Amino acid sequence: MxxxxxxxxxxxxxxxxxxxxxxxxxxxxxxxxxxxxxxxxxxxxxxxxxxxxxxxxxxxxxxxxxxxxxxxxxxxxxxxxxxxxxxxxxxxxxxxxxxxxxxxxxxxxxxxxxxxxxxxxxxxxxxxxxxxxxxxxxxxxxxxxxxxxxxxxxxxxxxxxxxxxxxxxxxxxxxxxxxxxxxxxxxxxxxxxxxxxxxxxxxxxxxxxxxxxxxxxxxxxxxxxxxxxxxxxxxxxxxxxxxxxxxxxxxxxxxxxxxxxxxxxxxxxxxxxxxxxxxxxxxLGIQWHETRRLTLGYAAEMPVVIIQSIISLGIIVMTRLARPSVTKLCYRHSDKNISLMQTGLKFIAIWSILAAYIVPFAIIPRTIHPLVGWTLYFLGSIALSSVAVHLFLLPVIPVFVPLIGIFGSLLVMACPWYPNGVIRALAVFGYAFCCAPIAWGSLVKVMTRLQVSLEREQFFPKLGESSPPSGSNKLY
The missing domain is CATH 3.90.550.10 (Spore Coat Polysaccharide Biosynthesis Protein SpsA; Chain A)
Incomplete structure (x- = not known):
């Protein structure tokens, strides 16, 4: 059977x-x-x-x-x-x-x-x-x-x-x-x-x-x-x-x-x-990526790169077209919480700038080619920084100074004419030493401009008062 x-x-x-x-x-x-x-x-x-x-x-x-x-x-x-x-x-x-x-x-x-x-x-x-x-x-x-x-x-x-x-x-x-x-x-x-x-x-x-x-x-x-x-x-x-x-x-x-x-x-x-x-x-990391480019390629990461590039460019365009103003927070007469709100706005403004430089590192595909990765990083940082600039009425150049400094440091490190690693390290240290005062000055200028905006009641008009003309909100 x-x-x-x-x-x-x-x-x-x-x-x-x-x-x-x-x-x-x-x-x-x-x-x-x-x-x-x-x-x-x-x-x-x-x-x-x-x-x-x-x-x-x-x-x-x-x-x-x-x-x-x-x-x-x-x-x-x-x-x-x-x-x-x-x-x-x-x-x-x-x-x-x-x-x-x-x-x-x-x-x-x-x-x-x-x-x-x-x-x-x-x-x-x-x-x-x-x-x-x-x-x-x-x-x-x-x-x-x-x-x-x-x-x-x-x-x-x-x-x-x-x-x-x-x-x-x-x-x-x-x-x-x-x-x-x-x-x-x-x-x-x-x-x-x-x-x-x-x-x-x-x-x-x-x-x-x-x-x-x-x-x-x-x-x-x-x-x-x-x-x-x-x-x-x-x-x-x-x-x-x-x-x-x-x-x-x-x-x-x-x-x-x-x-x-x-x-x-x-x-x-x-x-x-x-x-x-x-x-x-x-x-010599570029040697590894050159080998990958010639062998495996980057097709797996490119869809994410294209999407992130479109989003970043869209943010930049939208922030340029939008009016540089924030939602007005109204208060009655001598509200005692106004100083706390001002401190909170300062805190949010600084962290929004820091986020503009940190967030791109977290979302860019880690194994992409360095030239593509750094380009995407700068594009994303510019997009997020422009949101902070327009949202808090901050000066453009001081906010972008750290980004300019990072770009300059990359050029210094990528210089191919250093005779050895010691000279290269000294060149990077010298560049950082010269840029430190500029970065500190830009931070002070951003904080000063933000304080002036708060004291002029551009963010906190009293209830019943008319808001100043939109043109007077531009501080840059």
Whole structure:
């Protein structure tokens, strides 16, 4: 007697679930990470996990990293070690559009999350240890998303068992390192996690650094010094000077690498290269965006940019056409609350100006190109500032002085002719020192003009009195 259709569907569904469970077990067990198809002996790998407010930004950064390696035609597979909660649409984009192989893994439990100095941002960074489980490959270059490859660097695979770049004489940076996959090492790392191996920061940086304490005696990467020659490699040419927030990684000692091969950005959290405001604060951020422009593009952000531009231009036009006046607040004779109302208006006026400079940062897409982002910022700030100017009858130029100062500081920081980072920092400091008195003077002028308006009863005409002509309200 044959099975019914319902029974057949049930059996098929059961075997599908069983197959998924087997795949999960295979990708997270200690038998090494299995890949669908191995095409090269070596691999470039990065990791992706969920659970932070910046998941989408790192997803974009990983896509740019993968596409930049494809563009350089590296002789290696591209691997993304992704946690099981990464959205499937992201996984499909990485596999079908970016040429990467996605390995789905379970998050490694972080036993250090209860220690006092633990930063929640690094809760899942121990997933990086799965790189040692990629036993199908001879060597793996493990990367953070904030790396940028300027040229082909397959020489990195000539490294020994483990190589990394030192960010000071004793501590190496785990944002870029080369390893030889080993099932024994992977098992031992997991065992040491379970037994509570000491970890100063509770993240991958501290754990891997403690696991390889003798790395100074191994082949490794070094950041070059400005004005010097390091292991036969000349210093960076003009326009690629050393900066305190960047490390120009170059494999040296026994493995020759060309200059300007790899740039990593281990700077402050909110100064990663994909943020539009990071340039020109950090000059080489424009290199990352140029790579994105040539590979991934900005189609995802452009609809929001167009909408915000139209809204900002509409606000500017409307405030120019509207009469520069405010709703009159009437009071009877000698109302004792008038001084409180005047203070409240001052408070609202100042905060409206501050909001004009802060709000655009919150609404502009974070990963847009810096030139587009700063243009949209100035457009939005002008629109919101014009509302404050017309609403509170404030002088235009003093209100716009901070915006002019920001624009000037960007020009100073973007200047490409500084011989080194110290001169650049001194130039920015000198500019800020000269602009500070002007900014203070503009603030005093705005407060004085606002006080004069209040004292002339332009905002508070007495009940029954006629309002002054609209032309007399213009104070600029």
């Amino acid at each position: 044959g099975w019914s259709g319902e029974k057949r569907k049930g059996v098929v569904k059961f075997f599908r679930v069983l197959l998924v469970l087997l795949v999960v077990v295979q990708t997270t067990a200690f038998h090494g990470v299995k890949l669908k198809k191995k095409e090269h002996r070596n691999a470039y790998a990065t990791m992706m996990y969920m659970g932070t407010p910046r998941d989408y930004e790192f997803y974009v950064a990983i896509r740019v990293l993968m596409r930049s390696l494809v563009r350089l035609q590296v002789d290696a597979d591209l691997i993304v070690i992704a946690s099981l909660d990464v959205p499937l649409r992201w996984v499909r984009a990485l596999e079908h559009e970016d040429g990467a192989k996605v390995v789905r893994v379970e998050n490694i439990n972080n036993p250090y999350k209860g220690q006092q100095n633990f930063d929640k941002r690094f809760k899942l960074t121990l997933n990086k240890l799965y790189a040692w489980g990629l036993v199908d490959y001879d060597r793996v270059v493990m990367l953070d998303a904030d790396n940028l490859f300027l040229r082909k660097t397959d020489e990195l695979f000539q490294c020994g068992q483990f190589c990394a770049v030192f960010i000071n004489p004793c501590i190496f940076h785990t944002g870029l390192f080369v390893l030889q996959p080993s099932l024994e090492v992977f098992k031992d790392m997991i065992h040491q996690l379970e037994t509570g191996k000491e970890n100063p920061d509770g993240a991958d940086q501290g754990f891997i650094g403690g696991y390889f304490p003798d790395l100074l005696d191994q082949p490794m990467f070094y950041p070059p010094q400005n004005g010097t020659v390091l292991d036969g490699q000349y210093r960076l040419p003009m326009g690629y000077q050393m900066d305190a927030s960047y490390y120009y990684l170059r494999l040296c000692w026994r493995v020759p690498c060309g200059p300007n091969s790899v740039i990593t950005f281990p700077g402050a959290l909110w100064l990663k290269p994909w943020y539009w405001w990071s340039w020109p604060v950090l000059p």
